[in-house]
Amino acid sequence: MPILFHENAREFHLYNDQISYIMQIMKNDQIANLYYGSCIRDRENFSYLVRTKYCSEAAYTSVDEDHKLSLQYIQQEYPSYGTSDFRYPAYCIKQNNGSSITNFTYKSHEIFPGKKKLPGLPATYVESEEEATTLEIRLVDDLINTELVLSYTIFEGLPVIARNVRFINLGVAAICLERVMSACVDLPEDDFTMVHLVGAWGREHYVKERELGEGIQGIYSMRGSSSAEHNPFIALRRNNTTQFSGEVYGFSLVYSGNHLEQVEVDHNNMTRVIIGIHPDTFQWELTAGAMFQTPEAVMVYSDKGINGMSQTFHQLFRNRLVRGYWRDKARPVLVNNWEATQTAFTEEKILQLAAKAKELGIEMLVLDDGWFGDRDGEEAGLGDWYVKNNKKLPDGIEGLADKIERIGLKFGLWFEPEMVNKDSDLYRQHPDWIIHTPGRFQSPSRFQHVLDFSRKEVIDYIYDLMDKCLSKAKISYVKWDMNRYITECYSVTQLPEQQGKIFHQYVLGVYDLYERLISKYPTILFESCSSGGARFDPGMLYYAPQAWASDNSDAIDRIKIQYGTSYVYPLSSIGAHVSHVPNLQNGRTTPLSTRGNVAFFGAFGYEMDLGELSEDDSKQVKEQVEFYKKYVKLFHKGTFYRMDNPFSKDVASWMVISEDRNEALVGYYRLNLSVNCGWKYLKLTGLDPDKLYSVNQGSQLSYGDELMKIGIMIDEFEWEMQNIEYGSKIVHLLCVENKEVS
Numbered sequence: 001m002p003i004l005f006h007e008n009a010r011e012f013h014l015y016n017d018q019i020s021y022i023m024q025i026m027k028n029d030q031i032a033n034l035y036y037g038s039c040i041r042d043r044e045n046f047s048y049l050v051r052t053k054y055c056s057e058a059a060y061t062s063v064d065e066d067h068k069l070s071l072q073y074i075q076q077e078y079p080s081y082g083t084s085d086f087r088y089p090a091y092c093i094k095q096n097n098g099s100s101i102t103n104f105t106y107k108s109h110e111i112f113p114g115k116k117k118l119p120g121l122p123a124t125y126v127e128s129e130e131e132a133t134t135l136e137i138r139l140v141d142d143l144i145n146t147e148l149v150l151s152y153t154i155f156e157g158l159p160v161i162a163r164n165v166r167f168i169n170l171g172v173a174a175i176c177l178e179r180v181m182s183a184c185v186d187l188p189e190d191d192f193t194m195v196h197l198v199g200a201w202g203r204e205h206y207v208k209e210r211e212l213g214e215g216i217q218g219i220y221s222m223r224g225s226s227s228a229e230h231n232p233f234i235a236l237r238r239n240n241t242t243q244f245s246g247e248v249y250g251f252s253l254v255y256s257g258n259h260l261e262q263v264e265v266d267h268n269n270m271t272r273v274i275i276g277i278h279p280d281t282f283q284w285e286l287t288a289g290a291m292f293q294t295p296e297a298v299m300v301y302s303d304k305g306i307n308g309m310s311q312t313f314h315q316l317f318r319n320r321l322v323r324g325y326w327r328d329k330a331r332p333v334l335v336n337n338w339e340a341t342q343t344a345f346t347e348e349k350i351l352q353l354a355a356k357a358k359e360l361g362i363e364m365l366v367l368d369d370g371w372f373g374d375r376d377g378e379e380a381g382l383g384d385w386y387v388k389n390n391k392k393l394p395d396g397i398e399g400l401a402d403k404i405e406r407i408g409l410k411f412g413l414w415f416e417p418e419m420v421n422k423d424s425d426l427y428r429q430h431p432d433w434i435i436h437t438p439g440r441f442q443s444p445s446r447f448q449h450v451l452d453f454s455r456k457e458v459i460d461y462i463y464d465l466m467d468k469c470l471s472k473a474k475i476s477y478v479k480w481d482m483n484r485y486i487t488e489c490y491s492v493t494q495l496p497e498q499q500g501k502i503f504h505q506y507v508l509g510v511y512d513l514y515e516r517l518i519s520k521y522p523t524i525l526f527e528s529c530s531s532g533g534a535r536f537d538p539g540m541l542y543y544a545p546q547a548w549a550s551d552n553s554d555a556i557d558r559i560k561i562q563y564g565t566s567y568v569y570p571l572s573s574i575g576a577h578v579s580h581v582p583n584l585q586n587g588r589t590t591p592l593s594t595r596g597n598v599a600f601f602g603a604f605g606y607e608m609d610l611g612e613l614s615e616d617d618s619k620q621v622k623e624q625v626e627f628y629k630k631y632v633k634l635f636h637k638g639t640f641y642r643m644d645n646p647f648s649k650d651v652a653s654w655m656v657i658s659e660d661r662n663e664a665l666v667g668y669y670r671l672n673l674s675v676n677c678g679w680k681y682l683k684l685t686g687l688d689p690d691k692l693y694s695v696n697q698g699s700q701l702s703y704g705d706e707l708m709k710i711g712i713m714i715d716e717f718e719w720e721m722q723n724i725e726y727g728s729k730i731v732h733l734l735c736v737e738n739k740e741v742s
């Protein structure tokens with residue numbers, strides 16, 4: 001059992017071969033953290049780690065005659081505010097008498113193999129009980145008769161602890177949950193740099209770093225979804241940690257709504273991390289007998305640098321967050337018509353695109369926005385998920401799907417289930433179904449409004465429409481888009497005191513619709529999208545194994561976007577397409593080879609009018625498709641390493657390597673035009689030093705140690721000679737022999 005309980009010391013030790021996480025039930029019966037980090041040997045008692053001291057400015061706990069146990073010195077597991085600790089708390093409960101003071105004390109605990117599901121919420125899972133062990137600690141506040149359960153699951157063989165919290169009101173009076181973070185971690189030092197992913201539409205997941213200082217630093221979303229601005233992830237790396245070595249603590253929230261990740265450094269040089277639903281847009285009335293479940297927070301520890309942290313997230317999310325039919329399958333190479341036609345397509349055009357795609361080896365055609373209702377632009381039709389007039393599609397979606405299948409491709413379709421245009425049949429019938437505040441302006445965004453998914457009848461209605469469409473036509477893939485944030489959040493069916501629930505209930509409604517659809521259509525591949533990567537989060541991955549990373553399909557910008565996205569998310573989840581040049585978003589022209597070489601490191605496809613390709617380009621696309629199909633397993637299941645950082649250099653590089661370290665693919669990219677820049681020695685990583693590798697099908701033979709210590713010589717001269725801007729290379733390595741080690 002990798003969770004031990006030492007009865008005398010009242011200490012828990014969660015451990016595996018990589019990490020240790022140690023907690024103590026203190027003498028005031030609250031829970032302290034004693035250590036979190038690289039695995040250490042177990043012992044009966046770690047109580048010397050409890051920080052106690054007398055200081056005249058401190059307030060002390062009730063059980064403490066010596067005036068030494070002040071919560072402000074203690075690394076706590078799930079702290080409250082106002083009883084000798086003044087830092088930001090993990091939770092806050094407003095009671096009937098107006099007080100928020102609580103005292104949750106230890107009552108019991110349970111250690112069991114495996115991991116429970118979270119009701120209505122996405123979460124990591126196990127396939128057999130040996131894969132993980134869970135500890136649940138039950139605490140009760142006797143005055144308000146409320147139970148708090150802290151849950152910790154440690155995975156076997158992975159430096160991962162997944163946490164969640166549930167509150168149960170055992171009393172007779174309602175209480176109000178005003179803050180319910182999923183996890184809090186107090187670290188005893190502050191020599192960290194905070195790493196996070198910032199952005200906006202078209203430049204999602206840019207890597208940002210800042211050294212911690214006293215006070216608060218944090219990221220958040222209050223936009224109703226996880227957002228392009230701040231991904232629900234932060235990491236604390238030691239100030240000297242690199243991509244390849246050193247300690248990192250990563251935190252990721254398995255949730256798609258408003259979130260807060262906050263780091264506080266206090267006057268004792270202690271660092272407190274809290275992660276969970278954003279408290280400022282949340283309030284939950286917990287009635288007698290009711291339970292509230294927080295989303296899951298995943299904590300990853302690495303002493304192998306930032307790459308090590310990412311590799312753990314990739315392994316966990318790829319294998320034990322993504323579910324179902326498509327989890328382990330090679331994803332189809334698709335072409336999406338959006339950049340080629342936007343909403344102005346005809347069936348003939350789509351069939352031409354499909355025929356050309358088939359010729360090039362592409363496996364699926366995805367029809368994007370514009371096929372439903374009165375949709376000829378952004379202003380109408382959302383909500384009417386049926387072909388209304390047959391002007392674009394004479395035989396409807398069923399007819400088109402049949403024709404595409406006859407060409408020999410699979411067919412995929414775009415929906416934006418959570419949205420409605422005011423110019424739609426749905427809105428005309430149900431104007432009160434949108435999220436809006438009575439008497440206030442309803443701020444439009446992209447001419448659309450958000451349906452009130454906190455209401456079951458709204459979800460049922462959308463489910464029925466989608467179900468009709470999916471059951472009649474041969475649809476193998478669904479792109480689920482979400483193109484605006486939530487304003488004037490309010491639900492007209494809820495009482496005033498329930499309005500603080502709406503943001504969270506909305507997210508639960510989205511999860512419910514997803515769950516119903518994937519249960520009924522388990523073989524459909526879902527791809528989530530939100531104007532690109534505005535809802536690219538672990539919550540979504542539980543339902544949709546891949547996500548469109550950005551509407552910015554320019555290869556050079558995409559290098560940064562994919563580099564940042566890979567901090568947390570596996571390559572198999574990162575929708576990446578080769579698109580037309582000059583690029584639709586930024587007008588840049590890049591070589592077709594570079595566009596392919598970037599998109600290979602993702603869930604690959606095309607987003608262009610294939611009919612416009614020259615003969616040479618068609619040949620190249622065909623080769624790209626063949627290449628990707630040949631190596632899709634390596635791209636999606638291999639171990640991924642970032643090397644040259646595009647945020648600080650004019651080049652970028654990364655590589656994937658198979659689990660047995662026999663085969664690897666390396667991507668090297670120049671982000672500008674350079675003159676006479678000499679040779680680059682690209683030092684590889686992760687190879688077996690004793691294996692002999694053929695480089696690019698035998699053009700060179702080198703041992704792993706040479707490739708890692710000397711590197712591959714990259715000569716950019718040919719790009720210079722031909723004036724090729726934004727050149728790139730893919731290097732293939734294959735083990736040809738194991739050196740005898742004497």
Ligand code: DGJ
Binds near residue numbers: 368369
């Ligand atoms: C935003 C998406 O990111 C695009 O790929 C496309 O599907 C449009 N929406 C369609 O409206």
